[in-house]
Amino acid sequence: MASLREIRRKIQSVNATEQITKAMQMVAAARLRRAQAAIVSARPFAVKMEEMIHRLAGSAGEPAHALFQPRPEGGLECLIAVSGDKGLCGAFNAQVVKASAAWIRARQGRKVCVAAVGRKIRHFFHRLQGVDMEIVAEVVGIFPKAHFAHAELLWKDVSEAYFKRGLSSVSLIYTDFKSAGRQVLVKEQLLPLTPPVALRDGAVISGAPAAVPLYDFKYEPDRRALLDALLPRFIKAKLYRVLLESQASELAARMNAMDAASKNASELKSNLNLNLNRQRQAIITKEIAELVGGAEALGS
Numbered sequence: 001m002a003s004l005r006e007i008r009r010k011i012q013s014v015n016a017t018e019q020i021t022k023a024m025q026m027v028a029a030a031r032l033r034r035a036q037a038a039i040v041s042a043r044p045f046a047v048k049m050e051e052m053i054h055r056l057a058g059s060a061g062e063p064a065h066a067l068f069q070p071r072p073e074g075g076l077e078c079l080i081a082v083s084g085d086k087g088l089c090g091a092f093n094a095q096v097v098k099a100s101a102a103w104i105r106a107r108q109g110r111k112v113c114v115a116a117v118g119r120k121i122r123h124f125f126h127r128l129q130g131v132d133m134e135i136v137a138e139v140v141g142i143f144p145k146a147h148f149a150h151a152e153l154l155w156k157d158v159s160e161a162y163f164k165r166g167l168s169s170v171s172l173i174y175t176d177f178k179s180a181g182r183q184v185l186v187k188e189q190l191l192p193l194t195p196p197v198a199l200r201d202g203a204v205i206s207g208a209p210a211a212v213p214l215y216d217f218k219y220e221p222d223r224r225a226l227l228d229a230l231l232p233r234f235i236k237a238k239l240y241r242v243l244l245e246s247q248a249s250e251l252a253a254r255m256n257a258m259d260a261a262s263k264n265a266s267e268l269k270s271n272l273n274l275n276l277n278r279q280r281q282a283i284i285t286k287e288i289a290e291l292v293g294g295a296e297a298l299g300s
Helices: 005-058 092-105 118-127 148-164 223-298
Strands: 075-083 113-119 131-140 171-180 183-193
Touching: 005 075, 005 148, 005 223, 075 092, 075 118, 075 223, 092 113, 092 118, 092 171, 092 183, 092 223, 113 118, 113 148, 118 131, 131 148, 148 223, 171 223, 183 223
Parallel strands: 075 113, 075 171, 113 131
Antiparallel strands: 171 183
C-alpha cells in the first residue's frame, strides 16, 4: 500500500497535469475561433471562383483544358496528406496516417509520389520501409498559422511533378471541419479536375455550389487565356481551404482531447484524495486503539 507521502506526491503531479491540460484546452479554443473565422472568410471567394471556372469551362464546343483531361490509368500517382505538426489531439493524426498507409498499400508494387503537409505525416513517410516512394513536397511548421502562401508553395511543387513527371492523378487526404465536436476524414481526387457538362445559353451549371445560369459572354482575353490564368488560382484556393479545414479540425480535436484529459485528471485526483483520507483515518483509528489499549493496561 502506498504511503501518505507517495499519495500526496501523486496528487500534486495530477494537479499540475490538470492545470496544463486546462491551459491547452483554453488556448486551442481561442485559436479555434480564429480558425473558424478564417474558413468563413475564405468561402465566398472559393464559391465565386468555382462558379467562374464552370462558366468558362462549361460551354459547348470548347476543347478541354489540360487540367481537365484524364490521364492514362496505371501511371505514377501522387498523394497529398495533411496532418498536424504536434500531437495531443486525440486520433486526429492517427486517422490521416492510417488512411495514407491504406492508400500506399493499395498501390503495392508500384512507385508513388507523396506530398507531406505537417510534421506527423512527414515523419511517417520518412520512417516507411519497403515502399518505392518519392516525396515531392514537404510543408511543415505552418499550423496554426496557415496562409495562402503555403498553398502556393505546395501547388508549385505538386504542379511541377504533375506536368513534368506525367502524373496520372493527384489525391487528397485531409480532415474536414464540420463542427467543434465533429471532424470527418476526407479522401478525394484533386487532379485531373472533373470536367463540367457542356452547356448552352441559359442552362444551369452542373456541379456548381449553387444553380448558376450560363450565358454566352464575350471575354477579353479569350476563354482559354482566362482558364490558363484562373485554374491554377482555383486549385491554390482549394488547397488553401484544405489547410484551413485541417487546421480547424486539429484545434477542435486538441480542445476535445484536453477537455477529456482534464476531466480524467479531476476524477483521478478525487480518487487519490479519497484514498488519502481513508489511510489517514485508518492511521488515526489505529493510534487511538493503541492509546486505549495502553490506558487499559496501565489501569489494570
